[in-house]
Amino acid sequence: MISVEEAIDIVMSQTIEAGTEKVPLQKATGRVLQENILADRDFPSFNRVMMDGIAVNSKAWQEGRREFYVEGMQTAGAPQQALSQEQNCIEVMTGAMLPQNTDVVIRYEDVKIEDKVARVSIDEVKPLQNVHLKGTDRKLDDVLIHKNQKLSPAEIAILATVGKHTVEVVRHLKVAIVSTGDELVDVNEMPHPYQIRRSNTYALQSALQAEGHEAQAFHINDEKDALETKLREIVGEYDVVILSGGVSKGKKDYVPEILEKLNVKKLFHGVKQRPGKPFWFGVREEGSSPTAIFALPGNPVSTFMCFYAYTLPWLRKCYGLNTQILEANLAEEFDFQPPLTYFLQVKLTMDQGQLLAVPVTGKGSGDLANLLEADAFLQLPSDRSAFKAGESFPVIQYRQIF
Amino acid sequence: MISVEEAIDIVMSQTIEAGTEKVPLQKATGRVLQENILADRDFPSFNRVMMDGIAVNSKAWQEGRREFYVEGMQTAGAPQQALSQEQNCIEVMTGAMLPQNTDVVIRYEDVKIEDKVARVSIDEVKPLQNVHLKGTDRKLDDVLIHKNQKLSPAEIAILATVGKHTVEVVRHLKVAIVSTGDELVDVNEMPHPYQIRRSNTYALQSALQAEGHEAQAFHINDEKDALETKLREIVGEYDVVILSGGVSKGKKDYVPEILEKLNVKKLFHGVKQRPGKPFWFGVREEGSSPTAIFALPGNPVSTFMCFYAYTLPWLRKCYGLNTQILEANLAEEFDFQPPLTYFLQVKLTMDQGQLLAVPVTGKGSGDLANLLEADAFLQLPSDRSAFKAGESFPVIQYRQIF
Structure with missing residues (x-):
């Protein structure tokens, strides 16, 4: 038997290359980015008005002008206008381009407009006040999001802003969950007194779902031939196989011997831990890509604990994520x-x-x-x-x- | 303008009854339970063997017997056997029913079996050792999970165990996310220099997805007629409408007046906070069920903050959940x-x-x-x-x- 620290080291050394795939932006939340995301323009991309109000030229202000004839209006989403006379002003809306020939925005709260004349009620303005200057947040071609970032709503907002309607992310590994044990019947069956319903496959599927991850569930009874046939198929088809049950010292605990028969290389069997002592872990290197096999003890708390302590951190590492402890x-x-x-x-x-x-x-x-x-x-x-x-x-x- | 504390109180007082629906167990993760879940039998439902080994009768042990003839084997998932002679034993597997006429399980590690005779190498056993007694965890009809519990993988395991292949959960409210603003183009469009791409609807959709929640996204330009027509439709059809933009002091900030025209009752407009000062909130009571309208300021950080500080806690409360602070x-x-x-x-x-x-x-x-x-x-x-x-x-x- 090895220690938990050794077991974690061994598991974590056996990551599988997951590859990449493209997904639409609306399906990218929770996935792991596989490309660097660059700014496609400056952020903001123009001198952006930050408050609704009027835009004036600071020279006129410095010369003592406090009343400004309103020449026009610059709304958000409209091409940039220009102030034709320095002593005038243009009404400006939040999100609009700052009109040419202006450099100060005075918010409506500090202005009274009557008969197309704006009278300012404050005594002081700062140059460029209420202007979000082009390129102050990020510059064209700056790396906004680095590869290997898990995509949360904040990253999704940025991806939308730079026009990424499809995103390159880490492909999800194909995961099979397999319960074994003659005592188990399915959820919609009525168990005999000596039987119980399966819960581990549902729990693990749910735990993966909570990570945004699909998994296929199987059940195999404790018969050597059935186990061998079915596991051969599953190990051949999936990247990750999570078994529960059949790894202890019982007379029907066939899982380790069947896995070795299928050329799965045992990396350990037994960890100095409670729960989950009979945990078995191995890898099959055959075929185009390796398959990792987590054969977890079948007691529900053991299965649950081993999944969260070993399988999930391993899966995250395969995807290029570090699990913060x-x-x-x-x-x-x-x-x-x-x-x-x-x-x-x-x-x-x-x-x-x-x-x-x-x-x-x-x-x-x-x-x-x-x-x-x-x-x-x-x-x-x-x-x-x-x-x-x-x-x-x-x-x-x-x-x-x- | 009201304080953040007042705004939260007002928002939280306007929850909407969401109703219930049945979903398959495999889709129930993250949902909120709407029924009490009772134990359909004792947990465990029989005296359950906890270790692979042999089961003996403690009377024979007390009389000094340390060698036991192996009468048979009790595997998991098989009907209960009975020990016919007190001085014998039965091999037992983890998860099996404890055979009748036995009350002690000695694990294989402490036993040597040769020629159908088990010799025990330890000096002491406790009555009922390695036996998980019927009903010790939970009793038939105990409430296992209470209504209003959010379903995590642990609850899913229990639901499977008690045979709930479909589960009654809180229905999700129908959520619409609406951006406004002439400066916004869609993600797959190339913006003019005075335009930017929409990001708020994508961010909010993603934030809801991370809660396992769907939402429909819309965009409306700053034209009064289009706003009125389109918002009338949306407010009529959805339980929750999250708007971004159009609530400040700008000349094209039509949202508040249009909403009042649609008989949405304004509950506040303006909160003493940064960001998000122009936040507008109201409810329309018309029709069969009310619609809540969160009209958030359009600046991306404001939208984001207001959603997480107000809309999401409100939604959770509608579903019967308390947000832990x-x-x-x-x-x-x-x-x-x-x-x-x-x-x-x-x-x-x-x-x-x-x-x-x-x-x-x-x-x-x-x-x-x-x-x-x-x-x-x-x-x-x-x-x-x-x-x-x-x-x-x-x-x-x-x-x-x-």
Whole structure:
């Protein structure tokens, strides 16, 4: 058995090149950009009026003029006008081009207009006041968004502004989720007393959906031949296979031997952690591109934890993203004796800018319902058994709470 | 003009009843539950074996027996067996029913099986060890998930377990996003020097998508007749209309007068805030159900900020969700003189369980590109002008960083 740190290193060293694809801008939210986005013009692209009011020439102002004949109106979206007489003014609207021969905008609040004459009620103006000068935010050809940026609404706004109606992003890997276990029936079936309904495939599909990611779900019973036939197909067709169940010491835990038969190279089996000790990880290098196989223990809490602690960060790394490690402060002291990394279920709260983790211990890795009470796993290191209130530890969040 | 606090109170008092709909489990992630979910059986539903190994009767153990003849095997998903002789054992697999007449599971690691005889290598066992007792996690008819819960992968797992292949959730309101402004051309058009491309509708659509929410986008030029005709249609058809532009003091800012003409009741126009001062909000009560109208100022940063500070919390409240207010500590001192609530753009970082907000001041509400550098707005109150490092303030996050 290896440590959690070793397991993470091994998993993270096995990223798969995902390739790129083009998607329409309206489908790009949450995707990872695969091109640098340059400014197609200066930002702003002209001297832009920032307030509704009048535009004047500062020379006239300096010469003492406070009343200006209104020559015309410059609206947003109209070609640039020019002030013909320095002592006059032009009414200007927010978003319009500053008219030629003007350099000061005085807002309506400081002006009274009667009979086409604007009288200014303030005593001072600054040159270029209320003017957003061409190129002050960004210059033509500046890199606005760098490759590998995850696209949030702010980036979408910029992509629209520079005319990117299609965007080059990282292709999503093809993900299969496979549950095994004779005790499992589907959601719309009525289980016998000795059966339960499948939940892991639904949970993992949902977790991927929350990342904007599709996945195909399968179920295979614990029969060697069926497992081999079906897994051969799936491993051949998908980039990532997430299995749940069949990796422990049970008499019907056939998954590791079947995977080795399919030429999947085992990279580890067993991690010094609770839950999720029997976690098996391997890669098949055959064919045009490799397939990564995460064979997770079937207990629902183990599956859930291993997905968030290993598979999701790995997937993000394949896409060129770094997972920022969030830390939280333990709200009360906690003891855990076994020499294993313990992924403690916690509820997260925010107190005066401080992230607190309140332990919500359940009844072990079979206690699926306990996940409802918590938001995250707090990763407590294996080399200690007493953890004090106020100490800060990495947190693996599965519920967005803010 | 009213304060930000008053504006929030008014907006939040105008929630719209969204109604309910049924969706398939695979589409329920992110939705808000509209029914209580009860346990359809005990959790677990039988005395469940927690480890692969052998099941014995503790009476035999207490009488000193350490070698057990293996009578049979109880696998997961198979009907319950019974131990016929107290001095024997049955091999048991994780997830299986505990056989009748047994009450202790000893894991394979502590047992050696040869010639159908299991020899136990440990000296002590506890009654019911490695047995997950029926009903210890939850009882039949316990409420597992309460109405108004937002469905994350953990809830999806539970819904699958109790057989909810369709789920009753809050219906999504019909949202229209409408940009106005003659200076705006579409993303696939080449703007004239005095024009810019539309970005607000794309940004808001993306922000709603990130919430798993659809929205229809429209653009209307600054012509009174077109505005009236088109807005009449939209207000009649949608539950929520988010406008951007046309609400300031400009000569072509027709939106407020047109909305009043369409019998939209103005609830406020103008908020003591920067950005977003000209924000207009109203409700039309006509027809079968009311329509809420958020007429946001057209500057991209203003639109963005008002959406996240007002529209999104309002939408969540319509769906029965409370927005938890996140707080962050200002990383450096900051000054803002005007007597307005200032929504300062900040970059968020986590330092030892402490959320820090680093100011990223841009060049005003037209500086769209500055949104790229920041993650959130820090809400600085209007009654002060000096803000010290380490002070904590509410934060309105637009980018998920963890």
